[in-house]
Amino acid sequence: MGKAYRAIGGLSIHEDYVDLLAAEGLDAFDALMSARGEADLDKPGLDRWRQRLQLAVGGRRLYLKRFDRPPASTRMSLRFHGFKSPAACEWHWLERVRDLGVAAPTPVACGGDKAEDRSLLLIDEVPGTSLEKWLPARGPAADRATRRRISNAVADLAARLHEAGLFHRDFYTAHLFVDESDERGIGLSLIDLQRMIEPRIRSRRWRIKDLSALNYSVCPDQATSTDRVRWFRRYRSIDRLTASDKRTIRDVVAKTRRVERHDVKKRGGEESREEPREEPRMDTDGHG
Structure with a gap:
């Protein structure tokens, strides 16, 4: 996954974060898969095989995405596009857009078990x-x-x-x-x-x-x-x-x-906004 990453404990870890994770005992795949977050960021209706957590690590706020046995349809789609796991997929796109000069979260660590039934992605917080x-x-x-x-x-x-x-x-x-x-x-x-x-x-x-x-x-x-x-x-x-x-x-x-x-x-036919939403439109006369 590039020269900036080191293979440690079943993970590929960004070299700038190796010491940070090691100090917290989080520099291994199993450790991150069992880590408890300071906040659970799962949205209502999110598939049970996906979990998102906020971690406080050495004074920094990191975000952990864990995937446990994705459904067959998801795996087939991932493999069709050349990815072994959901974590590897997002890792790839993070690197891709950052190479384009688009600011995106820094990929901190990524890993999966041998069967790729379970995988994880750890990313840094973006500012703002x-x-x-x-x-x-x-x-x-x-x-x-x-x-x-x-x-x-x-x-x-x-x-x-x-x-x-x-x-x-x-x-x-x-x-x-x-x-x-x-x-x-x-x-x-x-x-x-x-x-x-x-x-x-x-x-x-x-x-x-x-x-x-x-x-x-x-x-x-x-x-x-x-x-x-x-x-x-x-x-x-x-x-x-x-x-x-x-x-x-x-x-x-x-x-x-x-x-x-x-x-x-x-949403069951009810608008979540305080006021009814107007028709979205754009004028196409080219002025403004």
């Missing part, structure tokens, strides 16, 4: 707060320049991924972390890469999926249609929309509506 939380908490008070820098950073990150043929498949604001303390300006990190793909065909389908997920997760009162088109122009590095761009935007809006209907159905 999720864009999902930043928008309602900081967004209204932020000046236009700050909002524009964040918007541009998200557009540039999406463009870099998509131009490299990579698609996140869960490209929501919850998976983008904003760091306003970054000395270089606005820092932006991408998390939860376990479903990322690099398709050889039908890439447009996955582009629309990523863009509609982001469009849906930014509420109507958090960005105007003009803001969204401006974002799209930045994403495409263009000044004016072409006919193809307008068709893409229409497809994104249509997909966004389907995502919303699915979300409402999944």
Whole structure:
């Protein structure tokens, strides 16, 4: 897994974290598989074979993902794409996007048993707060320049991924972390890469999926249609929309509506937001 990692105790451990894990007795596969976290991060409805924990290790906050006997369908899908385990899959994508210059969690350790029935991935914390939380908490008070820098950073990150043929498949604001303390300006990190793909065909389908997920997760009162088109122009590095761009935007809006209907159905027909959600839309006249 590269020169920066050392094989220890059934794990591949990032060399910068070897001493840290050893000091806590966590430098072995079995030790991490049995470790107790300071917080259980499992979401309601998460498959039982997956577990996510927050660990305090030597004054640092690390996140542990453990996988215990994934279902046959998951294993078949992983093997079809060349991965032995869910942990190895996300490890690969973390390394891939970081090689592109996209900020993502540092892979600290990864390992699995011989049969790959059980596996784990340990990652470091990324700085900042999720864009999902930043928008309602900081967004209204932020000046236009700050909002524009964040918007541009998200557009540039999406463009870099998509131009490299990579698609996140869960490209929501919850998976983008904003760091306003970054000395270089606005820092932006991408998390939860376990479903990322690099398709050889039908890439447009996955582009629309990523863009509609982001469009849906930014509420109507958090960005105007003009803001969204401006974002799209930045994403495409263009000044004016072409006919193809307008068709893409229409497809994104249509997909966004389907995502919303699915979300409402999944929640039992009740909106979780305080106010009914307006129809998401983008004007396609190229102005703004």
